[in-house]
Amino acid sequence: MLRITGKTDVYGIFGFPVKHSLSPLMQTAAFEALGIDAVYVPFEVNPDNLGGAVSGLRAMNIKGINVTVPLKEKIVPFLDRIDEVAAFLGAVNTVKNENGVLSGYNTDGDGFVDSLEEEGVDVRGKxxxxxxxxGSGKAVAFALLNRGAGRVIIANRTLDRAVALSEKLKSYGDVEAISLEDVERVLSSADLIVNTTSVGMRETDPPLFDYEVIPPSVVVVDIIYKPFKTELLKVAEEKGAKIINGLGMLVHQGARAFRIWTGKEPPVDVMKRVILEQL
Ligand SMILES: NC(=O)c1ccc[n+]([C@@H]2O[C@H](COP(=O)([O-])OP(=O)(O)OC[C@H]3O[C@@H](n4cnc5c(N)ncnc54)[C@H](OP(=O)(O)O)[C@@H]3O)[C@@H](O)[C@H]2O)c1
Known part of the structure; x- marks a missing residue:
């Protein structure tokens, strides 16, 4: 049973809305599993009040927070320092408070690559x-290149955004931008297909491309975890492809945040189990 005392450290998540977040469940379970005297609570922070909320972290000695939509970019100017990844992305999903000094990190992209590794998928040279x-496309693309992917082809509905991102990334590796209409043309050269759009969250969403042409040799990843298996993953599985959903990314971005805050090895299995029970 959760036992809160005067010594209990407080962590949390800033979001707007935040009610849907699974992080309080996951992080509290992780603290409990390791016997760490800490709680993790949701904070609904209206973007207009973000400056005040960040001052509150210092004022109340809240040890760390995660940051979610729509505050990841907006929080950057309020922090004392940010790491290289967060600086590149211009977005922070994890803040650590050390005696009032707030440091920002972004664990989304590396959490994504960790989740592939956990499934036995090595991105190196792929x-x-x-x-x-x-936002998540950018984080995932950056992490893929940093972790050794051979080539990243970015397809986006708004081609200009894909072009702008590929320009920003080109000093990190081999990147190309294409329009969504050209996806089927490059499909045969891909080892991995990754959906980082919101398409697939609703059952009525039209497909991003003709999923029937997915080859069985490819690994198909959707960073959506609700629904647990999107239409893209359902068809890819039928075609014989290995599929991975967004649950692992959620868990591993949280695991990395936990490591930043506590310096301890996160209980990934516990974190995954509580989320699975909830979904
Ligand atoms: N598993 C996890 O831990 C995790 C973490 C973060 C996010 N996510 C999921 O990732 C998804 C994207 O989040 P985000 O924060 O990156 O959103 P975002 O910054 O708003 O980006 C949305 C992306 O989806 C594309 N898109 C939206 N509607 C589309 C449509 N009808 N057809 C084609 N493309 C469309 C956008 O294309 P345009 O540029 O053309 O608008 C853009 O590339 C969400 O479903 C979210 O739940 C999962």
């Missing part, structure tokens, strides 16, 4: 067809 050039 050609990745990445669909989407939004």
């Amino acid at each position: 050609t990745v067809l990445l669909i989407g050039a939004g």
Whole structure:
């Protein structure tokens, strides 16, 4: 049973909305599993009040937070320092408070690659067809290149966004931007297909491309975890492809945040189990 005392450290998540977040469940379970005297609570922070909320972290000695939509970019100017990944992305999902000094990190992209490794998928030297050039597309593309992907082809509905992202990334590796209409043309050269768009969250969403042409040799990843198996993953599985959903990314971005805050090895299995029970 959770036992809160005067010594209990407080962590949390800033979001707007935040009610849907699974992080309080996951992080509290992790603290409990390791016997760490800490709790993790949701904070609904209206973007207009973000400056005040960040001052509150210092004022109340809240030890760390995660940051979610729509605050990941907006929080950057309020922090004392940010690491290289967060600086490149211009977005922070984890803040650590050390005696009032707030440091920002972004664990989304590396959490994504960790989740592939956990499934036995090594990205080194691989050609990745990445669909989407939004916040998570950017984080995932950057991490893929940093972790040794051979080539990243970014396809996006708004081609200009894919082009702008590929320009930003080109000093980190081999990147190309294409329009969504050209996805089927490059499919045969891809080892991995990754969906980082929100398409697939609703059952009525039209497909991003003709999923029937997915070859069985490819690994198909969707960073969505609700629904647990999107239409893209369902068809890819039928075609014989290995599929991975967004649950692992959620768990591993949280695991990395936990490591940043506590310096301890996160209980990944516990974190995954509580989320699975919830979904
Ligand atoms: N598993 C995890 O831990 C995790 C973490 C973060 C996010 N996610 C999921 O990732 C998804 C994207 O989040 P985000 O924060 O990156 O969003 P975002 O910054 O708003 O980007 C949305 C992306 O989706 C594309 N898109 C939206 N509607 C589309 C449509 N009808 N057809 C084609 N493309 C469309 C956008 O293309 P345009 O540029 O053309 O608008 C853009 O590339 C969400 O489903 C979210 O739940 C999962």
